[in-house]
Amino acid sequence: EGAIMVESDQINGRMSSVDEFCKALGGDSPIHSVLVANNGMAAVKFMRSIRTWALETFGNEKAILLVAMATPEDLRINAEHIRIADQFLEVPGGTNNNNYANVQLIVEIAERTRVSAVWPGWGHASENPELPDALMEKGIIFLGPPSAAMGALGDKIGSSLIAQAAGVPTLPWSGSHVKVPQETCHSIPEEIYKNACVSTTDEAVASCQVVGYPAMIKASWGGGGKGIRKVHNDDEVRALFKQVQGEVPGSPIFIMKVASQSRHLEVQLLCDKHGNVAALHSRDCSVQRRHQKIIEEGPITVAPPETIKELEQAARRLAKCVQYQGAATVEYLYSMETGEYYFLELNPRLQVEHPVTEWIAEINLPASQVVVGMGIPLYNIPEIRRFYGIEHGGGYHAWKEISAVATKFDLDKAQSVKPKGHCVAVRVTSEDPDDGFKPTSGRVEELNFKSKPNVWAYFSVK
Structure with missing residues (x-):
């Protein structure tokens, strides 16, 4: 009985310190527990980041209760995210629509475990507006973001129209002539949307002639190489348009010019529910293989500082336009020849490569997601104040002192401090050269890696 009393005292102490933190920094929804609706590296990274933050902020690494989802496969290999979590719930195995991507199941577990919040990670259900x-x-x-912002940006045609409305350059495409009033940004009228699409072979040919060859015929609901064809002339359009239609039935289709030799650059954003948006430096992930990023580094070094500033400001305008909340990445294509940049897409979630930004910006991103989720404005977050070189900024350990003296500042006018240094992230992949370089796990004889404070690694091989 005595042990139970101590435990409940500990829980009450833990809760009151989180409540005090939330109130002092201007939040309205304390988060005491989080269901991690993911597995593997995403879940492990989130949990480690939250533990580190909780220890620094509350002197107790378990100040926020972490709940994991565990499939039979995860349990069989004694997966790391299950070992780190405070508690776990078993979920069905098999494909992710039975577990980590199953919205109904995630909501049921969240209710049953009475968590304050759900973290979706990347992949799985992270981009499903139903969640x-x-x-x-x-x-x-x-x-993460509200469903309206996620839905509007998750659609390739809609997001390009929103980019145009926010004054972000796009590549020449079938919707270049379409004007979207800024006030209809987060729900584009159907008539305007249709004007950006092509629905017949003749329309596709006409659009390609305006856009210029080589061009891409793309199905908006396509992905992973489906519903996309490169065309070099009218005859190819006539031959391939129907193929795109057939691969993704019912999907709206658009035409976009193929970018000449470009770099793939991106800006990390963090947004609160009060309309504040911070651009947390930039990353370059041009080295890709089979549409997967292999090397990610930050900050960008291939573009001049004034262009990087433009990329950041354009990304901020886009997020404000749809009233975005949480972490996001805006991706661009950048032409080394002309110095021009074009909007590619906005990822409405945290990305695998976010540790690059964490190191150069000195900001704990999963913790920032939780803090923003509590309704705390960006200008009160100690690490954000430090990032902008504003007085009374610093680490989370100083939150009590900072909250007593911190005053609001304008993120539109603030200049961030220089990146701490340069950081590179590498995805280690194995392929079989005897089988057309297909991805393969092969046989791992030995794995020996020691993490250091500045070098972090995650292996799915145990």
């Missing part, structure tokens, strides 16, 4: 809606209905915080 934030379903959680909101139950009064559970979603550590």
Whole structure:
């Protein structure tokens, strides 16, 4: 009985310090527990980051309760995210629509475990607008954007139209002539949307002639190489348009010019629910293989500082336009020849390569997602104040002192401090040269890696 009393005292102490933190920094929804709706590296990284932050902020690494989802496969290999979590719930195995991508199941578990919030990670259900809606209905915080912003940006045609409305350059495409009033940004009228699409072979040919060859015929709902064809002349359009239609039935189709030799550059954003947006430096992930990023580094070194500033400001305008909340990445194509840049897409979630930004900006991104989820404005977050070189900024350990003296500042006018240094992330992949370089795990004889404070690694091989 005595042990139980101590435990409940510990829980009460833990809760009151989180409540005090939230209130002192201007938040309105304390987060005491989080369901991690993911597995593997995403779940492990989130949990480690939250533990580190909780220890620094509250002197207790378990100040926030972490709940994991565990499939039979995860349990069999004694997966790391299950070992780190405070508690776990077993979920069905098999493909992810049975578990980590199953919105109904995630919401049921969140209700059953009475968590304050759900973290979706990347992949799985992280870009499904049904999840934030379903959680909101139950009064559970979603550590990501509202469904309207996610839906508007998750669509390739819609996001390009929104970019145009926000004054972000796009490549010549079938919707270049379409004007979107800024006030209709987060729900584009169907008539305007249709004007950006091509629905017949003749329309596709006409659009390609305006856009210029080589061009891409793309199905908006396509992905992973499906519903996309490169064309060099009218005859190819006539031959391939129907193929794109057939691969992704019912999907709207658009035409976009193929970019000449370009770099793939991106800007990390963090947004609060009060309309503040911070651009946390930039990354270059041009080295790709089979549309997968292999090397990610930051900050960008291939473009001049004034262009990087433009990329950051354009990304901020785009996020404000759709009233975005949480972490996001805006991706661009950048032409080394002309120095021009074009909007590619906005990822409405945290990305695999976010540790690059964490190191150069000295900001704990998973912790920032939780803090923003509590309703705390960016200008009160100690690490954000430090990032902009504003007085009374620093680490989370100083939150009590900072909250007593911190004053609001304008993120539109603030200049960030220089990146701490340069950081490179590498994806280690193995392929079989005897089988057309197909990805393969092969046989791992030995794996020996020691993490250091400045070098972090995650292996799915145990």
